[in-house]
Amino acid sequence: MSHDCSAPQTAEGTYLFDARGVARRFRHAAIFGALSALTIGETMRFCNDHDPLPLLQQLSQHFGPRLQAAYVARDPGEVVIDFRIVS
Incomplete structure (x- = not known):
């Protein structure tokens, strides 16, 4: 399944986070911060x-x-x- 991660917000209440544009040394901290x-x-x-297992x-x-x-999507080079957040 192909998905265009360059598209802005996909729907109300859904926000894009493209980790490919974040320096590797900051990625996990940025992801945790965004989710929080x-x-x-x-x-x-x-x-x-x-795939960030x-x-x-x-x-x-x-x-x-x-x-x-x-x-x-879970394709090579594009995950x-x-x-x-549910509760």
Whole structure:
């Protein structure tokens, strides 16, 4: 499935975070900060050039069940994940 991560906000309450434009040494801190800024019902559409499996584990440990993750695209060179705050 192809997705254009250069598109702005996808829907009301969904905000784009393109990790490819963030220096590697700042990525995890920026992602945690962006997710922490979301309110219940908001979604961050995360775009990356690889599947961030270690990051997903860290996010699960930190946010627990209040953060849901759903893949939009999982192609080589283009991974898109919707992170939603549910409670």
